[in-house]
Amino acid sequence: MKRREFAVAVAAFALLPEARATDDAMRAAIRAWAGRDPEAGTLKIEIAELVENGNAVPVRVVANEPVTGLALFTPQNPEPGVVQVAFGPDSPRPEFSTRMRLARSQRIFAVARAADGRCWQAGVDVIVTLAACVEP
C-alpha cells in the first residue's frame, strides 16, 4: 500500500472505532474457519448491488476449482459469521446459495478452503436500503 493511502485508511478507522472492531472480529472469524489469513483470490459472489431489503438477500458463491468448504462473512453486521459450508468428497459443484441478512451497506467476503490447505477470499460491495416506514 502506498504511504498516502495507508495514512488515509488509518485516519478513517480512527474516526470509526466501531468499524475497526468489527473488521478485526471478521478477520478473526475468517482465520478461525480457514485456519489462517486467506490470500486474495477468485470467487464468484452473486448478489444484488442494490438491496431493497436487508432481511433476505439472495446470495450465491461459486469457486472455480474443487474446494472442501466455502464461507461468507460480513464486517458490518452485529456478528461476522453468516454461513460456513463443507462439501463431501464427491461433490460435483463447488458452490452454494442461501439468503442472508445484511444490516447495512458493506463489503461482504466469501472465503474458500481447498483440500491442500490453501485458502483464498474475495469481496463484493453491497448497498442496502432500509425500509422507509417503521412497521407497527
Added chain:
Amino acid sequence: MRAWLLLVVALVAHADERRSGRDTMSPALRTLQADDAQHPAQLALALGRELWREGARSCASCHGEPEKLRGAATRYPAWDHGLVDLPGRIQRCRVRHQGQLAWPPEAEPLLALTALVAQQSRGLPLTPPRGPELDAAAKRGRSLYMTRTGALNLSCAQCHDERASLRLGGSLIPQGHVDDYPVYRLEWQALGSLQRRLRGCLNGVRARVPEWDSAELLELETYLARRSAGMAMQPPGVRP
C-alpha cells in the same frame, strides 16, 4: 379534424400506465417471486395444501382439488351480507361449513390457505365484482384513498398516484397495486395480507390504525381491487 385529434389523444391517454410492484423490483427479488423452488412462501403453500385436506369437513370435501378454485381469488372483495375479502371468505367457510372457531387475524393457517387459493388464480386478471353495495363501498374507499390522513397528513394518492416511481428514503414508491396478495414481505420476514399492508402504511403516516376487517379497510380494499382491475395476478407475491 379536431374531433379526430381529440379521439387520438384520448386513446393514447388511456394506454395502461399501470405497473405491478413486481416489475419495479430488482431482478433478484423478481426471481424470488417467479421461481417456485426459491419462493419464500413455499412453506406457507405446503402448509396450505395440508390444511386443505385436513379434518372431516375439509376444504377438499366440498371444493375438491385446490385447482377447482381457479378464478375465485380474482373476484374479491365480494358482497355477502357485508363486504368480505378472500381471507374473510375463508374464515366464513371455516365457521359456517366446517364448524370451527375463526382464526385470529393474520393467523399462519389462514394466510397459508389464502396463499393456496390465491395461487390458483395466477395469471388471471383481477375482476372484482360489481353491484349497488360494492359500488357504494368502492366510492367510499376511493374517498379514503384521496383524503389526507394522519399526523403526516398524507393521502394514499399523494404517494401512490402522484409520486409513484420516485423515492421515499432509499425505497422506490410503487403504484400500490393489489395484484399479488398475499405477499411475503421481506420487511415482515413473513407472509401477510393486504389489510396488514394497509395498516402498516396508515401507521407510517401516523394515522389511527383501523381494526382488522373494519369497514374502512374493506372499503379501501374494494376500491383498490377496482383500481387494479384487469391486471394479471401473480400471488403469492414477494415484496421488500
Added chain:
Amino acid sequence: MATRAVITLPAAIKAGEPFEVRATVAHAMETGYRTGDDGARLPRDLVRRFECRLDGELVFSADLFAAVSANPYLAFWLRASKPGEISFTWRGDKGFEHRETRPLNFA
C-alpha cells in the same frame, strides 16, 4: 403446524450426473437483537447446523449463524451413482431438530 420443511429435487435425476437440491426449513432465526411488543429483547433462537446425507454418508453440511434469513434456504449440488435415500437434518437452539428424507431414484 405440520409442514416444517420444503425440499425441491429435480423430477428426473440421472445416475452420476449433478443435480441441484433446494432445502428450506421453517424457523424464525431469531437473532437476539430484536425487541418484542413489550420492549423486552427476544432471545436468540437459531438453526445452527444443516446436514445432508446420501445413504448415511455426509455429502453436504452447513453451519448457520444469525445472519442467515428466517426460514433458512440452502441450495447445493449432489451426485449419486446408485439409488438410495437422501436425508436432511437441521439442528438448533432449544433442542430444535428436524429431519426429512427423500428416496433417490434415477430417471
